[in-house]
Amino acid sequence: MSDALVNRTHQALLNSLFGKTSNFGALASRPTLYVGLSTTTPTMAGANVTEPSGNNYARVATAASDWNAATSADPSVVDNANAITFPQASGSWGTCTHAVIFDASSGGNVIGIAALAVAKTPTANDTPVLNAGFISVTLGAAA
Numbered sequence: 001m002s003d004a005l006v007n008r009t010h011q012a013l014l015n016s017l018f019g020k021t022s023n024f025g026a027l028a029s030r031p032t033l034y035v036g037l038s039t040t041t042p043t044m045a046g047a048n049v050t051e052p053s054g055n056n057y058a059r060v061a062t063a064a065s066d067w068n069a070a071t072s073a074d075p076s077v078v079d080n081a082n083a084i085t086f087p088q089a090s091g092s093w094g095t096c097t098h099a100v101i102f103d104a105s106s107g108g109n110v111i112g113i114a115a116l117a118v119a120k121t122p123t124a125n126d127t128p129v130l131n132a133g134f135i136s137v138t139l140g141a142a143a
Contacts, residue, residue, distance in 0.1 A: 010070065010075045010076040010139045011070040011071070011072065011075035011076070013139060014070040014075075014076070014077070014078045014139050015069050015070050015078070017031075017111075018033070018064060018067040018069075018078050018137075019063070019064025019067070020064060020067070020069040020070075020078075021069075031103045032061050032062070032103075032105075033061075033101055033102070033111060034059035034060060034061050034101070034102045034103070034105055034108075035059060035060045035062060035084045035099055035100070035101055035102075035130065035135070036049075036051050036060075036099070036100045036102055037051060037052060037057075037086070037093065037096040037098065037099060037120075038050055038051060038096065038097065038098040038099075038100050038113075039051070039052065039093075039094040039095055039096055039097060040097070040098075041097060041098060041115075042098055042100060042110060042113045044113075046109060046110030049100055049110060049113075051100075052093035052094055052096065052122075054091070055089050055090045055091035055092060055124075056087045056088060056089055056090040056091075057086070057089070057093050058087050058105075059102060059105055059106070060084050060085065060086055061105065062080070062084065065081065065082070066080055066081055066084070067079070067080055067081055068080070068081045070139075076138055076139045076140060077136055077137065077138050077139075078136075079132075079133050079134075079135060079137065080130065080132055080133065080134060080135045081132055082132055083129050083130065083131050083132050084099075084129065084130040084134075084135070085128075085129050086122075086127065086128040087127070088125060088126070088127045089122040089123060089124060089125065089126045089127070090124055091123070091124050092121070092122070092123050092124075093121070093122040093123075093128075094121065095119050095120070095121045096116065096119060096120045096122065096128070097116055097119045098113055098114060098115050098116060099114045099116065099130055099134070099135055100112070100113050101113070101135070101137070112135075112137050114134070114135045114136070
């Protein structure tokens with residue numbers, strides 16, 4: 001027998017964390033999740049995140065409605081249902097290589113990471129956008 005969580009448990013954990021249900025007492029109140037950018041490659045331990053500084057950079061708060069629910073067809077995955085639009089840059093943010101999900105508007109804990117398919121270098125007057133479906137969060141074995 002292998003040790004693993006069943007699909008229903010994956011689905012319930014993700015849906016609770018992303019505010020789709022409140023199946024687990026510890027997650028009955030969904031934390032506000034924030035999406036940020038990193039100019040370095042974060043680790044699976046949530047370390048090595050370097051966010052842009054200044055030039056109107058800020059993490060973007062998301063609501064439960066900004067995320068699709070995990071389904072019985074794909075119980076281990078949720079993704080962003082809506083585009084995540086950052087504030088307009090007033091100067092260079094550096095070369096951003098990853099999107100990062102946090103549990104706070106600053107500081108806090110890393111919840112998940114997603115590599116950008118193409119690195120972006122926002123400069124003055126750019127408004128970075130992560131299209132719907134860009135961030136796909138998978139509940140599985142840690143790397």
